[in-house]
Amino acid sequence: xxxxxxxxxxxxxxxxxxxxxxxxxTGVVALSPDGLWFGGRSPAAAERAFLAGLRRxxxxxxxxxxxxxxxxxxxxxxxxxxGACADLxxxxxxxxxxxxxxxxxxxxxxxxxxxxxxxxxxxxxxxxAGGALARNPVPLIVPxxxxxxxxxxxxxxxxxxxxxxxxxxxxxxGATARGPGARPGRPARATAAARGSRAKR
DNA sequence: CGTGGGGCAGACT
DNA sequence: TAGTCTGCCCCAC
Numbered sequence: 001x002x003x004x005x006x007x008x009x010x011x012x013x014x015x016x017x018x019x020x021x022x023x024x025x026t027g028v029v030a031l032s033p034d035g036l037w038f039g040g041r042s043p044a045a046a047e048r049a050f051l052a053g054l055r056r057x058x059x060x061x062x063x064x065x066x067x068x069x070x071x072x073x074x075x076x077x078x079x080x081x082x083g084a085c086a087d088l089x090x091x092x093x094x095x096x097x098x099x100x101x102x103x104x105x106x107x108x109x110x111x112x113x114x115x116x117x118x119x120x121x122x123x124x125x126x127x128x129a130g131g132a133l134a135r136n137p138v139p140l141i142v143p144x145x146x147x148x149x150x151x152x153x154x155x156x157x158x159x160x161x162x163x164x165x166x167x168x169x170x171x172x173x174g175a176t177a178r179g180p181g182a183r184p185g186r187p188a189r190a191t192a193a194a195r196g197s198r199a200k201r
Numbered sequence: 202c203g204t205g206g207g208g209c210a211g212a213c214t
Numbered sequence: 215t216a217g218t219c220t221g222c223c224c225c226a227c
Binding site for chain 1: 220221222223224225
């Protein structure tokens with residue numbers, strides 16, 4: 001029974017391009033980079049997928065214009081990656097704590113999945129933390145790209161194609177790579193870029 | 202440096 | 215409701 005919660009949605013400008021956002025009175029409940037920098041589907045297809053996802057989550061999306069104040073909050077929040085405008089109330093306790101811990105990672109830094117799990121109160125749940133991040137409804141706003149593997153490699157980001165995006169996001173934030181192969185004292189130039197290109201083609 | 206298991210929350214059946 | 219499967223992991227061989 002429970003009537004579907006109605007949410008507003010629209011395309012919004014962000015510091016990294018246009019995205020689809022859905023919001024409640026409390027904040028943004030979903031943000032979709034689909035079709036924008038993940039695998040080039042058309043804007044229409046991206047919107048269909050976005051709406052389908054919202055409905056699956058029991059929401060009733062309704063297109064409308066973005067309140068000016070919210071647009072500003074979204075842009076600021078994405079620029080900082082501080083989760084400030086997110087509404088995570090629909091998530092389970094564990095997932096919410098994982099995302100909240102992720103929001104505390106300063107721009108330019110990274111944490112491992114294990115560290116995030118610990119911060120969420122479940123030190124042994126690193127993999128589960130990865131699962132929670134994989135389902136982050138508001139990427140960029142909650143900076144899940146700042147969470148990497150304990151061995152210093154990037155870890156996943158929305159599918160194989162997304163890893164490249166994750167690397168670029170971290171690079172743009174000037175994140176210092178950590179872990180083996182990224183010892184302090186060495187410029188630690190981001191990464192596994194070389195490894196990625198080797199795997200490709 | 203590859204491999205195997207352990208471990209954990211959620212989705213699914 | 216309970217069992218099963220599956221991952222943006224981790225660490226000890």
